[in-house]
Amino acid sequence: MPVSGTGPPVIVNGLRQEQLPTFLALHKIFNLGLCCILARELLPLVEIGFVSGEEGFWIVLTAIRYIMEVDHITDGEGQENVVTDEARIRKEAGAEMLKGGSGVRVGGWTIRTQKLTILKMDEVERWGQLLDTTHLPEMLFGNSSLELIHEATGIKVHFNALDALRGWKKEGLPPVEVSAAAKWKFASKPSQQVILDYDYTFTTPYCGSECLEPCAQTSLPTGRDKSAFERNEDGAALPTLDWVECEEKIDLATLQQRDPILFFDEVVLYEDELADNGISLLTVKVRVMPKCWFLLLRYWLRVDGVMMRLRDTRVFSTFGADPSDVPVVLRERQMKEDTFQSLASNGYSTDAAAYADPSIAGERMQTKLLKTEKLVLRR
Template identity: 25%
Template sequence: MHPVFQSSRRDFTFGPWKLSAARTHIMKSAQAERLADELHMPSLPEMMFGDNILRIQHDRGFGIEFNATDALKCVNNCQGMIKVACAEEWQESRSETEHTKEVVKPYDWTYTTDYKGTLLGDTARLKRVMPSSFFVLLRFFLRVDGVLIRMNDTRLHHEADKAYMLREYTSRESKISSLKHVPPSLFTEPNEISQYLPVKETICEKLEFPEKLEPKAEASLETMCVKSK
């Protein structure tokens, strides 16, 4: 017998902050279809955990959260992107397959997203919570066999005595043809393969807390540095 999946929720308290992490079931097909219609996409990822969430919220209401629905809103649902061109390359390499013509869709079928979290005006994976700080890593990892590997990381860090959070977004990508010197066994290991993927974009931001801590205040963004290649 297969073990029964159990939904879980964990809450952490960090001074005035509450960190909540919820892990739930895969979204039901009817819900997925409704969401796909709302996002104007032909379909959603096969395994969509729509109710999974990581929320970091101050007791005055502001904060940041990470959820799959908002991440999908950052996916390009138009045709003609370079990401779709990769799908065409993938299709050509498998032209003998019966159903290859069904692969290319009028949207980014890789679901690549540069989602960096949703700011709360009343963010993955929780790596650590310590008395002095917390650190969050949100990772998008894509491997298209024979074509490319792409990894978008968002790191969020806050120290207890600071009135801001630091958020760093890094996008890495490489064609498989450029990774001939790398053991293929590393292609499925994000932590190992990352050192071989060239950095395409880096964005560092300072998320400042509102000066007046009112329930409906919104966090502001101050860009500290932006590097693009």
């Protein structure tokens, strides 16, 4: 899709209105080629937390989307500058894009995202019955998901809002206290009395879902319960998946290499603005390179003037020499939390506007949990 050097730049899907001035300023100062170089250099650092700043991330993301969606650009004199040769890169990596650009097949893995609109009213009511609650996030993307399937073993790691909210229900945290002046904002009617007797922040311990799909290696029966207690015809227990704590760490050196990005996407699972008292947001981002894939599941909470929570789950796997081998999948879980009062005592700002970027906020919060686990296939 050509972009004229004299006409307005093409803005790809996903760029928010408030981010346009920053991108346009960058586009005006630098040419698109430099934007793409910036993206390749900074994206690995942004996703593993070495570079922060919401605007910086969206500039990088926009440039990446140009790389993925624009075949070439034409300058004012009509000369074509090739931005990227996606077909050549995919061929060298042995990768195949899925239909509609929804994912990629590479290294024995099929990785795809699905992004749909928020649930309709009847769907929300059905979810309320499933979860036994009348309280759900304002924006619930119940049909959006990310899934990663290892074809030879049937290992499937996936992320969805329903399982995340099941985690919210199970954890059952007490509601975060807000001032009486702020509590009225939760009422749908001025005369309505509000009793916050549930965790209205939708904080979840969710760090992903996993299961085994039917395949030759696992010999799982189709259409049956694959629980750990089910047994096959010989009486032997069927294969299961378990996360086991380990000493291994995610290979940051591999993530920082300047490898081409075969696929990148972000999926919002749910979001709630807490009646204008802050933000509760659950998202998952995935990045696929020729040697590995990496994803970040992030739950971010800011209750203005009260407290903040950041729960990050990073999952990483390298592609083995033999795609039929059981893959090594590592998961790093990190939980951070702090109050605005505690931040003030340490000399930090208590202005909510200073914490629009969860990466910046995370640098100032106390770490409550940090551990690494490995996914083990038990046969």
